[in-house]
Amino acid sequence: MRISVIGTGYLGAVHAVGMAELGHTVVGVDVDETKVAALSRGEAPFYEPGLDELLRKHVGTERLRYTTDMAEIEGCDVHFICVGTPQRRDGLGADLTHVDRAVDALAPHLNGSCVVVGKSTVPVGTARRLADRLAKLVSSSADVDLAWNPEFLREGFAVSDTLYPDRLVLGVSTQRAEERLREVYARAIEATTPVVVTDLATAELVKVSANAFLATKISFINAISEICEVAGADVTQLADAIGHDERIGRKFLNAGLGFGGGCLPKDIRAFMARAGELGASHALSFLGEVDAINVRRRERVAEIARELAGGHLIGRRIAVLGAAFKPESDDVRDSPALNVAGRLQLQGAHVAVYDPKAMENARAVFPTLEYAPAAVDACRGADVVLHLTEWREFRELDPRELADVVAARNVVDGRNCLDAAGWRAAGWTYRGLGRP
Numbered sequence: 001m002r003i004s005v006i007g008t009g010y011l012g013a014v015h016a017v018g019m020a021e022l023g024h025t026v027v028g029v030d031v032d033e034t035k036v037a038a039l040s041r042g043e044a045p046f047y048e049p050g051l052d053e054l055l056r057k058h059v060g061t062e063r064l065r066y067t068t069d070m071a072e073i074e075g076c077d078v079h080f081i082c083v084g085t086p087q088r089r090d091g092l093g094a095d096l097t098h099v100d101r102a103v104d105a106l107a108p109h110l111n112g113s114c115v116v117v118g119k120s121t122v123p124v125g126t127a128r129r130l131a132d133r134l135a136k137l138v139s140s141s142a143d144v145d146l147a148w149n150p151e152f153l154r155e156g157f158a159v160s161d162t163l164y165p166d167r168l169v170l171g172v173s174t175q176r177a178e179e180r181l182r183e184v185y186a187r188a189i190e191a192t193t194p195v196v197v198t199d200l201a202t203a204e205l206v207k208v209s210a211n212a213f214l215a216t217k218i219s220f221i222n223a224i225s226e227i228c229e230v231a232g233a234d235v236t237q238l239a240d241a242i243g244h245d246e247r248i249g250r251k252f253l254n255a256g257l258g259f260g261g262g263c264l265p266k267d268i269r270a271f272m273a274r275a276g277e278l279g280a281s282h283a284l285s286f287l288g289e290v291d292a293i294n295v296r297r298r299e300r301v302a303e304i305a306r307e308l309a310g311g312h313l314i315g316r317r318i319a320v321l322g323a324a325f326k327p328e329s330d331d332v333r334d335s336p337a338l339n340v341a342g343r344l345q346l347q348g349a350h351v352a353v354y355d356p357k358a359m360e361n362a363r364a365v366f367p368t369l370e371y372a373p374a375a376v377d378a379c380r381g382a383d384v385v386l387h388l389t390e391w392r393e394f395r396e397l398d399p400r401e402l403a404d405v406v407a408a409r410n411v412v413d414g415r416n417c418l419d420a421a422g423w424r425a426a427g428w429t430y431r432g433l434g435r436p
């Protein structure tokens, strides 16, 4: 099949090359010339394991090209919309201007029979609105269906999640759209892959409900972690124990600094805003608490750092290990680690940050922090070391070696995954979150 992918960011760049790997002929379109230039050289414009290899395999063959010219999508059978839907500047809802612009730019190039498939995460009702918008914009020679096919990939696992999805959700209003989408994913669908065929509104809601549930699970365990802190209990053992119950499950019960990134935080806020527009804000008021618990974890880490630094941060040196919102990603959107770094700097600390992959992105957002070339350099002379993104290389740090470079042996494990006993044995004051 001939496929276009509009928007080649964290989602679209991977989706485009993934579709090429599944055997289709793909054109990826973006308005960002730098991104398109990198992709056209076969280079990933961001860090995502496995992406460079796949790009090198397909870019330059007839299977895959990236362009800024929307006219190149002409003749495609399926068009995926993968542009960003960030949080609106004026409040909590989703900013749909990129989606609207993409549809407007796409419409004049549509001809013959084709399906426009939304993949971006949007407030329920958007698909219906876009279908009406398209109907007004396309020429009479075009026969266009609109479908919604939400994406569930995780950064860090984006390539395998695209090629081997754990489920497919096809929001369709015609049989033809369903058939086209089944054809698109034919090589990704195994006998055991659940395919949920539903209407547009349900498909849109599945996506935000999934992210709301994940965020709720994390905030649930972080709320329990607050109780563990005052009761002298251990939230990691507690999570293991409740996680043995298959109805609960151990995944997404890692207590610590909480969730960030370009999706969970903005998606729960947009979901609440949409519920309000639909007159049902009461139904999702608990998500406000989920958000508040999450933000409190960032405050708490800053508070523990201040305590360990002797009650104030003025002139204190703090090492921040991690800048990405999660390991195996260079994404710093709403990064909990950088949020904490910024808070400490505002309180007078001298903050040195190190991250294996996210330094450039972090510097662009927080230019006034100091960036160290390695973990050990960030820790040199530090009064407190904060472990805020659980990269493997941080777990492998030798606390005995680091002990010689810091000013004081204080470590806060914001992700509860360092070897507490090992750090304590090396003379460190170790503080986890929700652990005695």
Ligand SMILES: NC(=O)C1=CN([C@@H]2O[C@H](COP(=O)(O)OP(=O)(O)OC[C@H]3O[C@@H](n4cnc5c(N)ncnc54)[C@H](O)[C@@H]3O)[C@@H](O)[C@H]2O)C=CC1
Pocket: 006, 007, 008, 009, 010, 011, 012, 029, 030, 031, 032, 035, 082, 083, 084, 085, 098, 099, 101, 102, 105, 119, 120, 121, 122, 151, 152, 153, 154, 155, 262, 263
């Ligand atoms: N990042 C992720 O892991 C996932 C993201 N999503 C959703 O996918 C959507 C995209 O997210 P990301 O890829 O993370 O965002 P992103 O910001 O990395 O990428 C969006 C891309 O769209 C491009 N763009 C904006 N307007 C355009 C236009 N009119 N025409 C062509 N390109 C245009 C931008 O230049 C940018 O490269 C969001 O709705 C997000 O919630 C869904 C699942 C996973």
Ligand SMILES: O=C(O)[C@H]1O[C@H](OP(=O)(O)OP(=O)(O)OC[C@H]2O[C@@H](n3ccc(=O)[nH]c3=O)[C@H](O)[C@@H]2O)[C@H](O)[C@@H](O)[C@@H]1O
Pocket: 121, 151, 152, 153, 154, 155, 156, 211, 214, 218, 251, 252, 253, 254, 255, 256, 257, 258, 259, 260, 261, 262, 263, 264, 325, 326
């Ligand atoms: O809509 C999206 O964009 C995506 O959002 C999340 O994926 P992602 O943001 O890549 O990362 P997650 O692995 O979900 O982690 C999100 C945040 O939660 C934090 N987290 C995760 C798990 C946990 O137990 N505790 C915890 O604090 C992580 O550190 C990270 O900051 C979802 O997991 C994907 O299914 C979804 O497609």
